[in-house]
Amino acid sequence: MTTEQTTYRGSAAPLNCACPASAHPEPGEVLIDSLNPAATVGSAVHAVARVMVDENMVPDIDAILQPFGLTPAQTSEAYPLSFAAWDFWKTSGAAFGGGVETEYELRAGALSAHLDVFSMPFNDEDEPDLAYVLDWKTTRLDLDYTAQLLFYAWLVVLRFPKIKRVKTVIVFLRDRTANIKEWSREQIMDFASEFEQRVMRWDGRSYTPGGHCAYCRRFANCPAHAAMVRHTVDSLIELPGPGVVPSVFDFTPAIEMYQRATAVAKLVDTFKEHVRSAVEHAGGELPGANGQNLKLVPSSRDKINAALAWPVLSPVLSREEMAECTEIRKGDMLKAIAAHAPRGQKAAAKDAIMADLKARGAVETTEFTVLRVVQSKPETKEITIGD
Numbered sequence: 001m002t003t004e005q006t007t008y009r010g011s012a013a014p015l016n017c018a019c020p021a022s023a024h025p026e027p028g029e030v031l032i033d034s035l036n037p038a039a040t041v042g043s044a045v046h047a048v049a050r051v052m053v054d055e056n057m058v059p060d061i062d063a064i065l066q067p068f069g070l071t072p073a074q075t076s077e078a079y080p081l082s083f084a085a086w087d088f089w090k091t092s093g094a095a096f097g098g099g100v101e102t103e104y105e106l107r108a109g110a111l112s113a114h115l116d117v118f119s120m121p122f123n124d125e126d127e128p129d130l131a132y133v134l135d136w137k138t139t140r141l142d143l144d145y146t147a148q149l150l151f152y153a154w155l156v157v158l159r160f161p162k163i164k165r166v167k168t169v170i171v172f173l174r175d176r177t178a179n180i181k182e183w184s185r186e187q188i189m190d191f192a193s194e195f196e197q198r199v200m201r202w203d204g205r206s207y208t209p210g211g212h213c214a215y216c217r218r219f220a221n222c223p224a225h226a227a228m229v230r231h232t233v234d235s236l237i238e239l240p241g242p243g244v245v246p247s248v249f250d251f252t253p254a255i256e257m258y259q260r261a262t263a264v265a266k267l268v269d270t271f272k273e274h275v276r277s278a279v280e281h282a283g284g285e286l287p288g289a290n291g292q293n294l295k296l297v298p299s300s301r302d303k304i305n306a307a308l309a310w311p312v313l314s315p316v317l318s319r320e321e322m323a324e325c326t327e328i329r330k331g332d333m334l335k336a337i338a339a340h341a342p343r344g345q346k347a348a349a350k351d352a353i354m355a356d357l358k359a360r361g362a363v364e365t366t367e368f369t370v371l372r373v374v375q376s377k378p379e380t381k382e383i384t385i386g387d
């Protein structure tokens, strides 16, 4: 089923490929966006990265972040993500050649894409049939991004017939990793015909609910999503018996149940966000049943200014005790170091400080794992961005 007003965006391609119904809301259907504070940080970091690429240097990050009105916590998040973008660009940007474009809009019929970085380099060693596409990611969702990259590549070859190969780079700023893959025209057109067949000519009946429903704007009204949520909740409650928390071994395959449970959790989170928003709009209190109201209760947290507290505490506490109650945030520290260094030497100054701190045993690296759904055979080459 294709409607005239349906448009297809590269950023939605992973979800559309996971469930083609996600691209075809009913006319007049209410679509729900999640209230996502991380999106503000993402927009701010993209703005910084754009200037970094355009000017090929670390810009005045404070000035770029300022219009976004970030909280101090969001600013602390935005800095390391911005520096991760720079760490990638300073070592790999040259491969993109001359004529690099940022925030590049591509359209062809019902298809559209917004490319963070685009170039058709004319490096001596490259045939002039190659294009580069780069996408910065400030969050990593449990989605296979391959479809997004191929969608971008598809638009590039549609718009520029001389392009026969597209190199896609996706940079996960939080993980400090980058996936790089070169696609041939044949691979790109195979994807295009599958996208046209499955997504653009959706049959109007087949839904594929799963963990990806958590990212779909149709989730609130989608019958398949509602059925999946009911089934998942029933399974979680009923399988091991009343009051018993189910074990991973109760579900085969566990990954499917994990993805469904993630979608249910997301539904609950989104509901809570909307309740909070409704209470705010009602002036801070919503009447409920049995004399109970839902109220935004003022609360506070003290934050101690380290510079002013230092002379008060240092005569009383030992250096070790002071260290126990003090934290040096790496992102803020590197920002301050960079501010002291002359232009062009900021990265070297930060590297030198980190090396010195490591040599003195002042850096404790914590290894941790993140639960994520991944492809068993990654199609792309993954590199780690230098720290």
Ligand code: SF4
Pocket: 019, 020, 021, 022, 207, 208, 209, 210, 212, 213, 216, 217, 218, 219, 222, 223, 224, 225
């Ligand atoms: S909510 Fe899930 S099943 Fe429904 S359209 Fe979206 S992705 Fe498909």
